[in-house]
Amino acid sequence: MSIAMKRSNNRVDRRLGQIFSLLSAGAALLLMLIVLFLLNESWPFLASFWHEGHWLDLFQSQGWYPLEGRFGMTPMILASIAVTLGAMLLALPLGLANAIYLEFYASPVTARGFRLLLNLLAGVPSVVFGLWGLTRLVPLITQWQPPGASLLAAILVLTLMILPTIALTSASALASVPKDLLAGSMALGMRRKTQILHIMLPAARSGIASGALLATARALGETMAVLMVAGNVVQLPSGLFEPVRVLTANIALEMAYAMGDHRASLFASGLLLTLLVWLLSWVAHRVNSQSQRLAHHG
Amino acid sequence: MADRLFAWLMLGCAVLVVASLLWVLSDVLIEGFAHFSWSFLITEPVDAGRSGGIGPILISTLWILLIALAAALPLGLGVAIWLSEFAPRNSRFAVHTGITLDILAGVPSIVYGLFGNAFFSIYLGMGFSLLSGGLTLACMILPIFVRTCESGLRAVSDDWRKGALALGMTRSSAIWHILLPAARPAIVAGMVLGIGRATAETAALLFTSGYVDRMPESLLDSGRALAVHIYDLSMNVTGGDGAAYASALVLVVLIISLNTLAQSLVDNWFKRRLVVS
Numbered sequence: 001m002s003i004a005m006k007r008s009n010n011r012v013d014r015r016l017g018q019i020f021s022l023l024s025a026g027a028a029l030l031l032m033l034i035v036l037f038l039l040n041e042s043w044p045f046l047a048s049f050w051h052e053g054h055w056l057d058l059f060q061s062q063g064w065y066p067l068e069g070r071f072g073m074t075p076m077i078l079a080s081i082a083v084t085l086g087a088m089l090l091a092l093p094l095g096l097a098n099a100i101y102l103e104f105y106a107s108p109v110t111a112r113g114f115r116l117l118l119n120l121l122a123g124v125p126s127v128v129f130g131l132w133g134l135t136r137l138v139p140l141i142t143q144w145q146p147p148g149a150s151l152l153a154a155i156l157v158l159t160l161m162i163l164p165t166i167a168l169t170s171a172s173a174l175a176s177v178p179k180d181l182l183a184g185s186m187a188l189g190m191r192r193k194t195q196i197l198h199i200m201l202p203a204a205r206s207g208i209a210s211g212a213l214l215a216t217a218r219a220l221g222e223t224m225a226v227l228m229v230a231g232n233v234v235q236l237p238s239g240l241f242e243p244v245r246v247l248t249a250n251i252a253l254e255m256a257y258a259m260g261d262h263r264a265s266l267f268a269s270g271l272l273l274t275l276l277v278w279l280l281s282w283v284a285h286r287v288n289s290q291s292q293r294l295a296h297h298g
Numbered sequence: 299m300a301d302r303l304f305a306w307l308m309l310g311c312a313v314l315v316v317a318s319l320l321w322v323l324s325d326v327l328i329e330g331f332a333h334f335s336w337s338f339l340i341t342e343p344v345d346a347g348r349s350g351g352i353g354p355i356l357i358s359t360l361w362i363l364l365i366a367l368a369a370a371l372p373l374g375l376g377v378a379i380w381l382s383e384f385a386p387r388n389s390r391f392a393v394h395t396g397i398t399l400d401i402l403a404g405v406p407s408i409v410y411g412l413f414g415n416a417f418f419s420i421y422l423g424m425g426f427s428l429l430s431g432g433l434t435l436a437c438m439i440l441p442i443f444v445r446t447c448e449s450g451l452r453a454v455s456d457d458w459r460k461g462a463l464a465l466g467m468t469r470s471s472a473i474w475h476i477l478l479p480a481a482r483p484a485i486v487a488g489m490v491l492g493i494g495r496a497t498a499e500t501a502a503l504l505f506t507s508g509y510v511d512r513m514p515e516s517l518l519d520s521g522r523a524l525a526v527h528i529y530d531l532s533m534n535v536t537g538g539d540g541a542a543y544a545s546a547l548v549l550v551v552l553i554i555s556l557n558t559l560a561q562s563l564v565d566n567w568f569k570r571r572l573v574v575s
Contacts, residue, residue, distance in 0.1 A: 010470070012470050013468050013469040016469070016470045017380075017384045017469075020376050020383075020384050021385075024376070024377045024385075024392075026373070028391075028395045028398060031402055032398075033417065034402070034405075034437065037416045037421075038409070038416075041416045097308050097311035097312070098311060101311065101312040104308075114316065120554060121319050121322070121323075123494055124322070124498075124550055125498030125499075125525055125549055125553065126500065127528045128322075128326060128549065131528055131543065132322050132325055134532050135532070135539055136321075163315060191300070191301045193301050193304040197304075218404075220406070221406025222406070223407065223500070224501055224525075251408050251412065252411075255504070255505050267412055270408065270409045270412045274405055274406070277401075277404050280404070281400065281401055282401075285400070
C-alpha cells in the first residue's frame with residue numbers, strides 16, 4: 001500500500017507476497033463458505049416453499065409446528081423485533097444520559113471509575129447475564145406478575161447487556177465533537193442543558209447512531225441471555241409479561257434434534273438473522289462514512 | 299432551575315445504571331464465592347454438576363481456546379499483513395475482503411454455530427469435538443483479529459517503511475524486523491480481544507463441541523466449555539445454581555483479566571505512539 005513498499009525484485013519478498021495473498025484468498029473463501037453453507041443447508045426448505053408457491057406462509061401466522069411441517073416464523077420474528085426494540089428503547093436514552101454524565105458532569109475520578117465499570121460489564125459473557133436474570137430477575141417478576149420468564153425479563157437483561165456499549169460509543173462520539181462548538185455555545189450564554197441537548201448531541205449524532213445500530217445488531221443476535229429468561233413459548237408477543245421465543249433461541253433449542261425440513265428451516269432462520277445484521281451494519285457504515293464526509297467539509 | 303433538574307436527571311440515570319451493574323457483579327461475586335473452593339477448579343463434576351468441580355470443563359475450555367487461537371492467529375496475521383502491506387492500493391479484492399470481514403464481525407454467534415455444525419461437524423466429519431468447536435470459534439474471532447492487526451500495521455508511520463527501504467532492507471525483513479514489532483501492541487490487543495470473545499462464547503459451541511463433561515481424551519472427543527456448563531447447570535439441572543454461579547465467577551475472572559490486559563496494552567500503545575511521533 002505504501003510508497004516505500006511498492007515493487008520488490010527480491011525472490012523471498014515475491015514468495016511472501018504470494019503466500020499472504022493466498023492466505024487472504026483463503027480467508028475470503030472461508031467467509032464465502034459460511035454463506036454458502038447456510039444457503040445450501042436451508043435450500044431444501046426454501047426450494048419447497050418456492051415450488052409450492054406459498055412463500056408468504058413463512059410469514060403468515062400459521063404457527064410453528066415443525067414436526068407437522070408447519071413453519072410459521074412470524075411469532076418468533078416479531079418476538080425478536082419486540083425484544084430488540086424494547087431493549088433499545090430503554091438502553092438508548094439511559095446510555096445517552098450516561099454518556100452525557102461521563103462527558104459533561106462527572107469529575108475525572110468518577111468518570112474513570114464509571115468507565116472502568118462499563119468496560120468491565122461490556123466483557124461479561126452473555127451466559128452470566130442470563131444466569132443472573134434467571135435467578136434474580138425472573139423470580140422478582142414472578143412475584144409481581146407470573147409466570148416471570150417473559151418479554152419483560154428478556155428486555156431488561158438485554159438492556160443491561162447493550163447499555164455499556166451504547167454509553168461508551170456515545171461518550172467517545174461526544175468527546176470527538178470539536179471543542180469550538182462548546183465554547184461558542186457558552187459564549188452565546190446558553191444554558192448547560194441547551195448546550196448539551198441542542199449543540200453537542202446533534203453534532204455527535206452520527207457517531208451515536210452508528211454505535212446504536214451496532215448495539216441493535218448485537219441485541220438481535222443475542223442468544224443465550226434471551227434464551228434463559230424469555231420463557232420460550234412460541235406465541236405472538238401480546239404483552240410484556242407473556243413468555244416469548246426469539247429466532248436465535250429457537251435455533252439453539254431445536255437444533256439438537258431437528259431433522260430434514262425442520263433442520264433446513266432453522267438454517268433458513270439463521271440466514272434471515274444474518275441478512276438483518278448485514279442490513280444494520282450497512283446502515284451503520286453509511287451513517288459513519290457520511291459523518292466522516294461531513295467532518296472533512298466542516 | 300431547568301438546568302439543575304437536567305443535571306440531577308443525568309446523575310440519577312448514572313446512579314441507576316451503576317447500581318444495577320453492581321447488583322449483577324456483586325451477585326456473581328457473593329454467590330460464586332459461596333460455592334467456590336480451590337478443589338472446585340480441579341475435581342470432576344459429580345451429579346450432573348450439582349457438586350464436584352469443573353476440572354475437565356476447564357481443560358476442554360482451554361483446549362478449544364488453544365485450537366481457535368492456533369488456527370485464527372497465523373491466518374489472521376497473514377491476512378492483515380497482506381491487506382496493509384501487499385494489497386495494491388484500491389484493489390477491489392482487498393476492499394471487498396475488508397467489507398466482508400466487517401460484516402462477519404457482526405454476524406450472530408449462533409449462526410457461526412450453525413455453520414460449524416454443518417461444515418466442521420458433518421461435512422468434514424469431525425463430529426461433536428473439541429476440534430470442530432475450536433475451528434468454529436476461529437472463524438468467529440478471525441474478522442475482529444484481522445481488523446485490529448491491520449489498523450495497527452497501518453498506524454505505523456510511512457517514514458519507517460521509507461527508512462527500511464533506504465537501508466536496503468527487503469520487504470520481508472522490513473515486515474519482520476520493523477513493522478511487526480512496531481504493531482505488536484495492536485496485535486496482542488487483537489489477540490486478547492479474540493480470546494475474550496472465544497472464552498465467553500456459548501451459542502456457537504452448543505452444536506459443535508457438545509455437552510460431554512468427561513475429561514477429553516483426544517481432540518476429536520466432545521468436551522463441554524465453561525460457558526456451556528453454566529448454561530446447562532442453570533437451565534437443565536435443578537439445584538445447580540450454586541455451581542453455576544461459581545463457574546460464572548471463574549469465567550468472569552478469566553475474561554476480566556484478559557480484557558484488562560488488552561485495555562492496558564492499547565493504552566500503552568497510544569502513549570508510545572505519542573512519544574514516537
